[in-house]
Amino acid sequence: MNPSCSNNNERKNRHKQRCQIAMHREEKSSSSSGVLPKRIIVVRHGESQGNLDPGAYTVTPDHKIPLTPQGISQALSTGSRIRHVISSSSSSPDWRVYFYVSPYTRTRSTLRELAKSFSKKRVIGVREECRIREQDFGNFQVQERMDAIKETRQRFGRFFYRFPEGESAADVFDRVSSFLESMWRDIDMNRLNHNPSNDLNLIIVSHGLASRVFLMRWFRWTVEQFELLNNFGNCEFRVMQLGSGGEYSLAVHHTDEELLEWGLSPDMVADQKWRAHGSKAPSNDQSPRCLEAFFDLITDSDDESVDTEDETDSLSECSRQ
Template identity: 70%
Template sequence: EENNHKNNHKSCKTRLLPKRIILVRHGESEGNLDTSAYSTTPDYKISLTEEGRAQARLAGSHLRDLVSSQGPCSDWRVYFYVSPYERTRSTLREIGKSFSKKRVIGVREECRIREQDFGNFQVEERMKIIKETRERFGRFFYRFPEGESAADVFDRVSSFLESLWRDIDLNRLHSDSSQDLNLIIISHGLASRVFLMKWFKWTVEQFERLNNLGNCEIRVMELGHGGEYSLAINHSDEELLEWGLSPEMIKDQKWRIDGNKADWNDHCTWYLRSFFDYESDSEDDVERS
């Protein structure tokens, strides 16, 4: 995704790429603890439990250790994006306790990374039937009555990514090359998975095999030596498998540690094979109508 923008905005002398882009799911919410809460409380007003706040504080400590302990640069900064839902904003407030004021260069509420809309108030008995239908129809394309499909979320997250890259291209997030910038995006399970799907060009089938993030679980995308972001720098093969990545997807993540876009197709032929069955490399053997 990021390479679509590499030749844009020629007037920018130096584009400062974030060292890390970190996705964080919110802490345990009242809805996670008791799904009946969704039938009486609007989804965006669902709050964190005490356990959820504790999870967020622990995540903040872990994030601070992560961004401060790796790499030669000791001068680092963080920039937060947060979903407008109460549980994500509360998660941000708890995470923020681990960072001094000088380390935080920006916070932005971003509506496009909000939770999937499941259709206003959610009656438990009805939602059970609806989710069974979703499994038969397909998790990505099924649209909840009066709500959204994962495909709808994909569209708005894609729009967010375009805006994010414009800001990066123009150095709107930070302009000091001596500092490592860490973008921390506090959102929801599905929005985070869709973000990764868009970024790494995963197919619908690959998306549907992904497992959801746990409460306050993180995904760290770190900038590799060739200018690509990779999950494999901070996460083990075992973790990636547990998340639902296939061996081919893990191979791609490992390639991204040192690879660059110029030879992506040569090293990641699995992506082409997912659409085409190349039985011959010869032009003479190509079927002609």
């Protein structure tokens, strides 16, 4: 058989497979019974002993580092602020919350304090989730060595630099991506036992880097954009709220000034504002601004005719065999 004929058949088979996959995804999406959360709120833990004194890591395992009294106070105050955000802008008075929490002592303690602002009626569940734990920094026992390693990470980039015997932000990205897929299955299959007539609010109590990576994964930010982001302050939170067009956006609740202060570029802020009001189709990923970030030059001319002629010639040659 002529190689060009074989290539044409392979292209057709690949196209057919892509169509079948797309149809399967569309059917899965249309059959989904889950109700989208009104908000997804990402919270960093309160001030910990390690934030106050880095030497704490030399005598206490990272996962057992406790909150300081100030951290406990921050968490209690944050719970009140989050409740106000939810209650003041919910379409239904019967709103509910569901919590995901990192298994570390400081995140669990933060959850206990901020949950005091919610009655049992409001809380439909909580799940400890190991995949949103803190980045593994390796062995903290020698503080001088760890300080030098963190300085090296700052010079070489926070996303790909892997701590000796620990993780890089890219490693955290992989496990946070896995968590995100599970979270969507929880919603689609209504594992949260949520009444669709009530506004659902997901609250994720995690750590600074894991929270930034979660937002990066959700909004499909590039590594370059991730490097711009500032860490969450202790007990700071970000509200991703469902916009009028069906997209989640930070710009529904947060101001432009806040987004810029957190390290988002003007283009990233513009995208958040689009998500607050834009429609899901066409995808904003195909906007000229997005394409220009990856390509030096995109011409307006269309060269498909050349490909079509090549394919026609190959088909003609096949028919003559």
